[in-house]
Amino acid sequence: MMDLGSISPTLLLASLMVAATPILLAALGELVVERAGVLNLGVEGMMITGAICGFAIAVNTGSPTLGFIAAALGGAALSLLFAILTQVALANHVASGLALTLFGLGLSALLGQGYVGIKPPATDKLDIPVLSDLPVVGPVLFAHDPMVYVGLALTLAVWFVLNRTRAGLILRAVGENHDAAHALGYKVVRVRVMAILFGGACAGLGGAYISLIRVPQWTEGMTAGVGWIALALVVFASWRAGRVMLGAYLFGGVTVLQLNLQAAGVALPVEYLSMSPYIITILVLVIMSAERNRAPASLGRTFHASN
């Protein structure tokens, strides 16, 4: 029995944004890291660490805002470990990133032991007088939680900094050819460490969004692979901020849409609905990036000043 009328477009849109935001935050962070020439496969570990740090602080202080700040700090702190390993000790990026994920999962399970079954303080939705009360436009544009807007603003900021500022140019130079950047006198290691910390903070925010808003609760391993999806998204989006946002919203959107279609009893085989978020996102991004799809030239390569 098909019942499409039971799907409310405004509620669907709100759920879509909630599903997309954690991926968007984590992927934007990883985008900056990779544009600086570093491949950090530890996104999942940094996200889950952010999820528990944010959750614990929000519960203890009663403030979701402090929770999100703690999540960013927690994610950045974990990424500092990766920065030391790869930028100071010159360890392999891939191995260090994988280790970071394992470490993050274990650490978060340890930190989270006293937080199972606790309800976090609610994050208020935006409520702008007049604007939020407008019919249709109000609930669609002006009535989400603040982090949804943070995600969108961050997309714009990342795009602007990377493409329109000197700092962005330096970061990209480091990612494209670290020897040349070094010869020009730029501090390759310093730039990369800062990019890694930014990536960690973004991943932490994304994780906390899941534990504080999307679910909201703490459960061990609750990110369940979102970090890997964010990583893949950066590649399919050809390392561009706008496309990362498109991909995250597409993935989140189709995920939520397919659940709603299932609930409405749409006569499509569930197997296809279930795989649709992956297929549609990949197809769209691959077609869009058909013309030029090149990774930063120094991605994943270890830099040493003597080379």
Place this chain on the structure above:
Amino acid sequence: MKFVKHLAGAALALGLATSAMAQDKTKVGFIYVGPVGDGGWTYEHDKGRQAIEEAFGDAVETVYQESVPEGADAERAITQMALQGADLIFTTSFGYMDPTVNVAAKFPDVKFEHATGYKTADNVSTYSARFYEGRAIQGHIAGKMTKTNTIGYIASFPIPEVIRGINSAYIHAKKVNPDVQFKIIWAFTWFDPAKEADAATALIEQGADVILQHTDSTAPQAAAEKAGGVITFGQASDMSEYAPLPRVSSIIDDWGPYYVARTKAVMDGNWSTVQTWDGIGAGMVGIGEITDAVPADVKAEALAMKDAIASGEYHPFSGPLKKQDGSDWLAEGETADDGTLLGMDFYVEGLDGEIPN
């Protein structure tokens, strides 16, 4: 140099000592599909593991590996555990069936126990619980309590165990509320809190005011609590941290006694292949406290049904029942045989939609 020699000697002695001790101990391994802190399925299996340690103390050593994906990687994890010297290995999810049987063929001296599957061998037993008995009670409460006549069901994978649960819940909801409708979402995961919460939210937004789940985390409970005005049931574990609302009752898996008995059998050398399928009567399926959010008369009916199922007086799949396509399944007075239940791949009459392949 001398110091190094001493150190090496000490290490050698220590190594010998531990391996000598290891020979005395019975080593029991567990393969988990989720993390031990999922608050549901894996959490209860791990409580069973702890029961073994409590029962036998120093005579046993238990090891576990969590979040092992179902499929090819499971074979590697099980093999590794067998190589580490485990005497008995419990593989605790349906998707470990073929990997378990494959590894068992290579380690004839190790005993294997696979949960919820149907393939056995000389050194492979199966065990499962009759969760559908608990589903019948949930269906009854759900049918009585829904105001929108819409019950949301978060299913995991289209395997007989899950389909049995849907059918059992539907039959008993329909019996007390002919207008009831089930909306089913297949999540295709056992454990993914974000997706489970999204599924619960989608069902609630489409009018469901009861959420039944066959996934392992407490995320749907949190989503229901956030939405308000929705009731849920604990799955695999009591999930009492969400009582009295939204969680109004639960199905609790109690694996401890079975795990202790099987470990004892290995220690005594009389382990043999069995196919265990116990329910409320044997204590493998528990019904968590029904909270005061449930009206007293509904609670009394639910408890009466529990007693009737436990004593064997009532079978949740009792005729007359038809299949979804309208064909006859069970005649008046007939009850389903275990063979049909174990291989159940059809919906009963009244359910909408198709079961995915």
